Amino acid sequence: MLEPMRAATAAIAKMRHSAIVRATHWINALCFVALAVSGVAILIAHPRFYWGWTGYFDTPAAFELPLTVDLDQTGWGRNLHFLAAWITVFNGLVYVGRGLLARHFLGWHGYSRLQKLAYLGVVFVLLPVMTLSGLTMSPGVTAAHPELFDLFGGRQSARTIHFLLGNLLVVFLIGHVAMTIATGFGRNMRAMITAGDA
Amino acid sequence: MISRRRWLAGAPAAGGLLLAGCKESLPPTYGSLFGLSDALTFAAHRLLLRNQPLAREFRRDQISQHFPAINTTNPADRDYQQLRAGHFADWRLSVGGLVTSPGELSLADLKAFPSRTQVTLHCCEQGWSAIAEWTGVQLSRVLQAVGTEPRARYVVFYSVDGWWDSLDMFDALHPQTLLAYGMNGGDLPVQHGAPVRLRVERQLGYKNLKYVAGIKLTDRLDDIEDGTGANGVAHGYPWYAGI
Numbered sequence: 001m002l003e004p005m006r007a008a009t010a011a012i013a014k015m016r017h018s019a020i021v022r023a024t025h026w027i028n029a030l031c032f033v034a035l036a037v038s039g040v041a042i043l044i045a046h047p048r049f050y051w052g053w054t055g056y057f058d059t060p061a062a063f064e065l066p067l068t069v070d071l072d073q074t075g076w077g078r079n080l081h082f083l084a085a086w087i088t089v090f091n092g093l094v095y096v097g098r099g100l101l102a103r104h105f106l107g108w109h110g111y112s113r114l115q116k117l118a119y120l121g122v123v124f125v126l127l128p129v130m131t132l133s134g135l136t137m138s139p140g141v142t143a144a145h146p147e148l149f150d151l152f153g154g155r156q157s158a159r160t161i162h163f164l165l166g167n168l169l170v171v172f173l174i175g176h177v178a179m180t181i182a183t184g185f186g187r188n189m190r191a192m193i194t195a196g197d198a
Numbered sequence: 199m200i201s202r203r204r205w206l207a208g209a210p211a212a213g214g215l216l217l218a219g220c221k222e223s224l225p226p227t228y229g230s231l232f233g234l235s236d237a238l239t240f241a242a243h244r245l246l247l248r249n250q251p252l253a254r255e256f257r258r259d260q261i262s263q264h265f266p267a268i269n270t271t272n273p274a275d276r277d278y279q280q281l282r283a284g285h286f287a288d289w290r291l292s293v294g295g296l297v298t299s300p301g302e303l304s305l306a307d308l309k310a311f312p313s314r315t316q317v318t319l320h321c322c323e324q325g326w327s328a329i330a331e332w333t334g335v336q337l338s339r340v341l342q343a344v345g346t347e348p349r350a351r352y353v354v355f356y357s358v359d360g361w362w363d364s365l366d367m368f369d370a371l372h373p374q375t376l377l378a379y380g381m382n383g384g385d386l387p388v389q390h391g392a393p394v395r396l397r398v399e400r401q402l403g404y405k406n407l408k409y410v411a412g413i414k415l416t417d418r419l420d421d422i423e424d425g426t427g428a429n430g431v432a433h434g435y436p437w438y439a440g441i
Contacts, residue, residue, distance in 0.1 A: 046325030053319060054257075056266045056326035073436020074323055078441075083235040139321050140440025143253040143257060143400045146248035155327050 016195045018102070023131060024095040025192055027087065030174065034084035040165055041077025046068045049163060062160060063139035085134065121170055126165055133162040211308040230255030231333035236436050243440045244368065249402060252374055253399035261382055262328035267318070267389035270359040273409055278358045288394040291377075295354070298345030306392050308377060311335040311343070316374055322403040323435065332397050338371045341415075350415040354422055355396055358409040363428040364437070365405075367400065374399040377410065402439035404430055 017025070047065040048055065055061065071090040101103050105120065135141045136158035152158035181188045210434040275277075281289045290302035315333040337353070354364040368376060379386050386392045391408025398405045407427075419427045427437040 042325070045323075048326075052260050054326075054327050054328050056262070056264075056322075058264055059262075078323070079232040079235070079434060079436070080434060082239060083232055086235045086238050137321070138441040139253060139319070139402065140243040140247060140400045144243075144315050146254050149254060154322065159325065181364070 003096075005193075007026065017192055018098075019195070020094065020098045021104070022092050022192055024098075026089045028095070031084040031088040031091065032169075034080055035088065036166070036170060038077045038079075038084065039083040041073035042081060043163065044068070045074045050156035051153070052156055053159060055156040066172060085131075088127075092123075095124065118175070126169055130165050130169070131160060133158040133165065137162070153184065167169070175187040200378070218257070232239055232436075233343045235419045236438065239436075239440070243438070247400065247440075248369075250372055253318055256319065256329050258317060258331060261317060261331055262330050265328045265330045265381075266322070266326060266391070267387075268322070268324075270408065271389040273301075273359045275358050282388060282392070289393050291410065292385075292393065292412035293340070293344050294412070294416075295416050296331060296350040297341075297349040297415050298347065299343070301381070302342070307377060308335050308379060308394065309339070311339050311341050313380075314378070315380075317333070318374070318397070318399045320403050322404070323439070327337055331380075331382050332376060332378040333377030333383075334376035334394070334397065335396075336373060337375045337377055338373070340377060340413075343371065346415050349417045352415070352427075354416055354419070355407045356405050356412040358411045360411075361407055361429055362423060363396075363405060363407050363430070364416075364422070369398060369400070371400075372400070384411075400440055402441055404435055405439045 043065075044067050047069065048057075048061040049060050049063050050059065058198040069136075105123075111119070127193075132148060133152055135145075136152050137155060142148055148158070149155065150163055200351065223384065269319050286305050289305055291304075291308070292302050294300040312335070313333055314336050317329060317331040319327055319329050321327045341353070349368060350367070352364045352366050353370045354362065356362045365375070377394050378397045381387060381390055386395060391410070394410045396405070396410055398409040414421060414422075419425065424432060426432060428435070431437055
């Protein structure tokens with residue numbers, strides 16, 4: 001399985017990443033870590049998940065994480081989460097906008113079908129649903145757009161989906177980094193930092 | 199194809215447009231980089247909420263059975279306990295600051311206003327949410343009765359347990375912003391802030407101050423208490439909690 005991937009990566013390395021792809025990639029990487037870390041800080045205030053509208057200490061949980069409750073991390077956690085989320089949104093708009101203009105998403109000739117599915121799925125499905133499920137937890141946004149509630153089936157459903165998809169993104173990240181290492185870490189890093197020029 | 203320079207220039211410009219769309223000044227922030235995303239969130243919400251939509255209201259049969267009570271659930275304050283023993287008959291809400299008729303309102307005074315009842319979703323910053331029915335007087339009616347001066351921009355709320363917070367007029371005058379004295383058809387229970395708590399349905403639970411003792415109209419927040427607009431700000435909880 002690695003052989004075709006190596007061949008693919010070599011082909012991509014030849015294609016080179018544009019400066020915008022490289023810049024948005026690393027901004028995104030930084031935000032991803034910030035969102036994941038702050039997400040955990042928020043989550044440990046209430047590591048229980050529910051389906052529907054409501055859920056609290058003495059209602060049955062859909063599932064519960066074996067984490068020690070810590071109520072004192074949500075302040076910085078939420079502030080960092082939103083700062084990183086705003087940057088991710090602007091960064092993502094630049095990346096997708098540039099990609100559509102440059103036909104970036106059509107020109108991935110080197111990638112296997114699985115790779116294309118994974119990357120396009122993350123960019124066009126997972127990240128938008130993450131954003132929408134996050135916004136559904138906002139009492140301000142849902143006052144303006146109550147249809148978000150109906151899309152996810154309630155605020156607690158949206159929170160649960162947000163958590164589960166966040167985990168899926170972490171799994172994707174692990175796969176992404178593993179593949180980068182397996183197909184020539186040094187060359188891949190050079191390709192994403194200096195476009196292979198150095 | 200749009201050049202990188204134009205794209206990079208475009209992102210802050212879009213943010214500026216968003217901010218320009220918001221006529222009111224930005225919320226008090228606590229400096230740092232987080233103040234930037236706070237301001238963006240605030241401006242985005244004001245744009246989304248410019249027509250003052252109501253938060254969703256629910257059916258009575260959706261009311262949560264055991265609405266959680268957190269933080270202060272029975273203020274130790276001696277005066278409060280005395281008032282409580284007297285079923286809050288002697289309780290008074292002090293109203294001051296930039297109003298034409300400052301003074302005190304009793305629970306009976308508040309109940310003499312037309313009331314509003316709403317079944318809403320309470321969203322705690324911790325992550326849980328619960329539905330309850332709240333009955334009270336719209337803050338806008340009280341403010342109209344006491345006569346706010348035109349330059350008043352914020353309403354500051356003081357609680358008997360030492361908490362304080364504030365709203366700007368945009369949220370203070372919203373139809374669902376209540377001084378609530380009833381919950382789920384009965385009097386507001388002590389654990390939920392008796393005799394009167396604030397309901398601000400388009401923001402997180404922590405803005406819904408319990409045990410309200412006084413309100414004060416002001417044109418600026420920087421000379422109130424620590425100047426941040428709310429006592430949660432020092433602990434990392436933003437003044438604007440529409441999230």
